[in-house]
Amino acid sequence: MKKPSLALSAGALAATALLPLASAQPFQWPENYAPTAVQGGTIQETLFGDFLTFNTVLSSSAQETAVLGLTAAPSLVYRDWLGTRSFRDEEGNFNLFFAADIEEVRTEQEFIITLREGWTWSDGEEITAEDFMAARTIIGDPDVQSNTYSFTVQGETQEPVIYEQLGEYQFRVTFPEPQVNAIGRIDGISAVPAHIFMPVYEAEGAEGIRALWSIDTPVTELVSGGPYMITEFAPGERITLTRNDAYAQNVLAADGTPLPGPDSWTVTFVEDRNAQLALVTTDQTSFYWPTTLDEVRAVQQAVQNGTIGGQLFANIGPDSLVDFMTFNFNKRDECKRNLFRATEFRQAVAIMIDREALIQAALGGLGFPAKDYQSEAAAPFDAPNLEPFEFDPERGVELLAAIGFTEEGPDGVLRNPETGCRAEFDLQFNSGNNRRAQIAQVISQTLEPYGVRVNPREVASEIWSDSIVGTDYDPEVGRTVDYDAQIWGLAGGDVDNPSSVNVLGLGENLNSWNKDRGDAELWEISMDRLSRRMDRTLDLEERVAIYNQRAEIMREHLPIIPLISPAFHFYHDLGNVWPEEVLDANSIESPYTPGNFRTLVTEPQ
Structure with a gap:
């Protein structure tokens, strides 16, 4: 059953698709993130298990979500793990990414968000406020059963978080009460391509969304708003992602080179951790988290023997996993x-x-x-x-x-x-x-x-x-x-x-x-x-x-x-240089973006 929408549209915006795209307003990473920008080549990753969906609205597995995050809409803000380790700078201003401006009308409760213009989905459609409204409507329908549904309501009585579209690139979000890291929770309701999702939702409701972008979907039909696009999927074998040029033209490293740097990203599915370790020690994986003494020793020996390059950080504190x-x-x-x-x-x-x-x-x-x-x-x-x-x-x-x-x-x-x-x-x-x-x-x-x-x-x-x-x-x-x-x-x-x-x-x-x-x-x-x-x-x-x-x-x-x-251990051969003083189980949750990020969404692992 379709639920009534609590995302209020400004209306009459559908015709904007007929107009030329706005001039692009790119984002450039600050200087302290420069060492993480490595150009060219292929990132190799291994996961045991397989994918259950390509739909970011439905994904709930930590590993699956991390990979699909490479195709999701850009974040409004970023957590500065190399500095304040928060979504704000030392002056209390937000670390803006896709957001061009965030007006905090009421502290941690009401926000007017203005987006950068000219950013597009991989199919050329511009990413606008309409896509955030669509995400709020769909994720806020409990019948969809999204893992981020709890971000659309607040309190014991689950009062709705209200979205109101103010213009093509601007929307207001109002929480019933102040919310810790409210902007992060808004970011957790990641935008979806409204031109694809909303027609399905309006025609078929939650059931249609739950069937959308299943693993049987041809990869040519998938649309990306993130640094990579899915270009190949072989169930039980691998998933291949290729750099999304629509994203790269708007996200720049500190030296002005486009991001992401690597041309492609290949994820190989393996049956167990033994098979995963075998790929790591034969130079077929770019990063890896050992969890046992035997795994740490095997990686350490491979590095010391010169079988693999890269660097191993061993036993540097408690892991975040229990x-x-x-x-x-x-x-x-x-x-x-x-x-x-x-x-x-x-x-x-x-x-x-x-x-x-x-x-x-x-x-x-x-x-x-x-x-x-x-x-x-x-x-x-x-x-x-x-x-x-x-x-x-x-x-x-x-x-x-x-x-x-x-x-x-x-x-x-x-x-x-x-x-x-x-x-x-x-x-x-x-x-x-x-x-x-x-x-x-x-x-x-x-x-x-x-x-x-x-x-x-x-x-x-x-x-x-x-x-x-x-x-x-x-x-x-x-x-x-x-x-x-x-x-x-x-x-x-x-x-x-x-x-x-x-x-x-x-x-x-x-x-x-x-x-x-x-x-x-x-x-x-x-x-x-x-x-x-x-x-x-x-x-x-x-x-x-x-x-x-x-x-x-x-x-x-x-x-x-x-x-x-x-204990927390981390190996990588990504070519980037990590400041060891900021390296821990939280800051390097995943190496998918410069400086890393740790999502607000809790997921099974």
């Missing part, structure tokens, strides 16, 4: 549903896991036991008051007994004699992720002697993703994937405000444990409200206090069971 586990509260099986919803069960599992053993087995010792869903790389949002999880399987058995699991069956699995339910579940992880395979295996081996059977299950990336994402839950039908438990993690998110509403909010797109908004516990409602309160709390200390309050609730009820976090 591997954690969630259970499916919407399980169709009554025994498992009641088990997974029992706080005592989740508390028992949490302390029956030997995190030091996980670090040794999965990371070769280069990692940290996790106590929150964010790592110390997110400080001050790292819940410093939480104590590390103890390893106390005997106490875990007592907690299970308290909810009726007092009898050991002939196969050694604890059961509830009154209901016949067993302390057993499948634990799935995404195909090709060797680290998570090791985690699942160690958890299984550790819990088995204490009467809890864990069955590791490797599943395809599509099944893994479908177990997490979605907002179309129907209690009569159940979930897309009726999984038991899953290992996953998060990438991205706002380093200044990790409210993670799209993860921790009731029934939100990445709330993997409970999609049923009508069947939530009081503690889930509290988490939702605290997450939304963070969004409108401009004072940093107050925001950290709310985060810590929410962390205490999450520790008690454990919708997310934190496991481990890798």
Whole structure:
């Protein structure tokens, strides 16, 4: 069902397509970004898994979204990782990119945004305010199920964020209340080519958008607003991107050369991290994030032997990634549903896991036991008051007994004699992720002697993703994937405000444990409200206090069971020179743009 639009058009602008394009107003990177501009050649990347969509509105996988980000509309602003590490300069002015001017009418609440003129999509159509209005309309339709839907509403009552078109290159955005990093959230609702998306939406609604630009779409039909265009896609093999000249003529390096520098970008899909490492050590990958001791050693040896060029930054601090586990509260099986919803069960599992053993087995010792869903790389949002999880399987058995699991069956699995339910579940992880395979295996081996059977299950990336994402839950039908438990993690998110509403909010797109908004516990409602309160709390200390309050609730009820976090390592042979003093897990989230960027959108990884 199509929802009414909350994006107000100035009207009568369709005819502008018949007029000559405005004179281009290019952007030039400041001098301190000059070392990142390398001209010519091909960037080589490897990913395990495959693509599920070409539609940036629908993409939710961190790796897929990072690559598709190369084809998305240009950002209004940029976060200056080599300077203030924020969207503003030292004087408090915005770091403008595609925006020519931003008038902050009310602090962090109301903005009038004027775009640079003359920038076009790869098909020659000019990028205008109409494209931002289209994005707001489409992403703001909950039936579309976009991962950035939460950016279109605000607060416990989900009041709409209003877009109003003021002219061909100008629009106003008004939040119901002040919003932390509001301009970043506006940027998160990335413009879409209105001349393609709106006719589909007007004719077919959300269903049409969800079918638009599937992986079956010929690449010649795709339109790019970013530095690259998709020019080849071979499912399960590779995706090739070629420089978008329409973008390059408007984005310049500090010396005036066009960006992006490399002529093409090739992403090779591999089955697992072993295959990925093999390509890295044979000089077939331009950048790579090792996560285990064996991977770090292999890359280090290849660099030292001269097999590959480039530079390895090893063990330079905590990674932003935390591997954690969630259970499916919407399980169709009554025994498992009641088990997974029992706080005592989740508390028992949490302390029956030997995190030091996980670090040794999965990371070769280069990692940290996790106590929150964010790592110390997110400080001050790292819940410093939480104590590390103890390893106390005997106490875990007592907690299970308290909810009726007092009898050991002939196969050694604890059961509830009154209901016949067993302390057993499948634990799935995404195909090709060797680290998570090791985690699942160690958890299984550790819990088995204490009467809890864990069955590791490797599943395809599509099944893994479908177990997490979605907002179309129907209690009569159940979930897309009726999984038991899953290992996953998060990438991205706002380093200044990790409210993670799209993860921790009731029934939100990445709330993997409970999609049923009508069947939530009081503690889930509290988490939702605290997450939304963070969004409108401009004072940093107050925001950290709310985060810590929410962390205490999450520790008690454990919708997310934190496991481990890798140390951060990074290898690249991109030819650019990174100032080591600014290099960390946040600043180099991805090497896709000069100086890098870290999206505000939280995504599964």
